[in-house]
Amino acid sequence: MTLHLSSELPLEARPSHGARFLRYLRRHPSVAVGGGLLIAIVLLGALAPLWGTVDPTAISPTRRTRLPSEANWFGTDLLGRDVYSRVVYGARVSVTVGFSVAILASVMGLAVGLCAGFLRWADGVIMRVIDGMMSIPPILLAIALMALTRGSIGNVIIAVTIAEIPRVARLVRGVVLSLREQPYVEAAISNGARAPRIVMKHILPNTIAPMTVQATYICASAMLIEAILSFIGAGVPPSTPSWGNIMAEGRALWQVKPHIILFPAVLLSITVLAVNLLGDGLRDSLDPRIAKRL
Template sequence: MTAQPSVAASAAPGAEQAASAPLGSAARFRRYLRRHPSVAIGGGLLVVMALIGIFAPLLGTVDPTAIAPSRRTRVPSELYWFGTDMLGRDIYSRVIYGARVSLLVGFSVAILSSVVGLAIGLFAGFIRWADGVIMRIIDGMMSIPPILLAIALMALTRGSIENVIIAITIAEIPRVARLVRGVVLSLREQPYVEAAVANGARVPRIIWRHILPNTFAPMSVQATYICASAMIVEAILSFIGAGVPPATPSWGNIMAEGRALWQVRPHIILFPAVFLSLTVLAVNLLGDGLRDSLDPRLAKSL
């Protein structure tokens, strides 16, 4: 009498296949966030801030530029959640609209400085004869603190969001260029790059196929730190009157307008400072998480 295969034995192959089946993209993403909580926290908080800026017209209670002397310097209440400033403008609405300025400056500077710095770093790192000239110019720019360089550039132009973005971008480009150059210098000595050169591959093809893909990981991490730094520099420029026009709602402008009354009406400075701190914290957490996950020495297997 032949023995019938047990149910457990017949189900075992299917169970093993299910266990060994690759995870879907959504499941892998959730697992990645569990392994890197700083990415989840920072990314989630940054998304919230971005949504606040996008839907500011729906979230704001009144026009952020509307002046009403009769309601000036009121404390937070049910009618004015964050109080009012010296001109009677609603601080809540101004803080909500201020998220647009900070995020626009941060993201724009991160993208522009990454693109320009990447091009300069690739050229300087792979073209040996141009390395010395370009790097001496970069060293000269890096000898000036970014905030001082941005202030000097803004002193030559009029205050506007576009000029603020350009000034901070110019100040941040050297950091990106030096980072990319260092990566390229280490990559161009690798055997696969030397093999491509020996096979007669042209320089643009070598850069596009072998060098450029390996710069994305450090560049993405650096871009997050540049974004956070740009938002702080924009707030400083606006605070000292060298940034966006005073009529434009920005966190730096709001704090600058409330510094004369900070001892008696601290809420004027408190709320924009909290929003700026949370946004910078979110970007830094995201950058730290990306660094841990993209660095081969720190990354955990997914």
């Protein structure tokens, strides 16, 4: 009698992608809470026409500085504009500036950091420039750059990006310097591998995790800087609804009409908190030294 044994063994049941994602969120609640809040803020800004009750720029002198009511959920400002609608539309400015600065600063800082860390002859020159830029606080550098041009969302993004690039560049440079001395990198160099191939294959993939975490902190910082610039009149035009502009317009009456400043300040705080929670959760999950202790 001949026995025919199947060469295919039953595969162990593997959890689905959804189950693994839920397990990841349970292990890292900061990612779940921060990501959920951030998604809610993004949807708030993206779908602003659906949530807004009236035109955020509509002026009504007969409805000036009204308290929150059924008709105006967050009250009205000095020009009779609906604060709720302005706060909802203001989420667009903060989210746009925060995400744009995080992406642009990460890409440019990555390129600068790779050059400084891998090219020994360029390290001294690049890092002296970076050190000079880092000696100036990002908010002061952004104010100085905005003083040279007119206020607009695009110029705010450019100014804040320039101020944030040194943070990413220094981080990437430190990672590259540590990786450059690893045996597998030295082996690739001794085998005659070209510098671009070494960077793309061995170094760049190892910079993604720390740079992703840094990008979340840059996003939160960019939102705060944009609000400060708008608050002092150096950011987006006053006609554009932004959280900084709303608080600037209500600061003269904050003691008697605190609702004008309260609601945009609360939304800004929640958004920055959400991004920081997301960054902390990503740091805990992407850093192998921390992940082993969890």
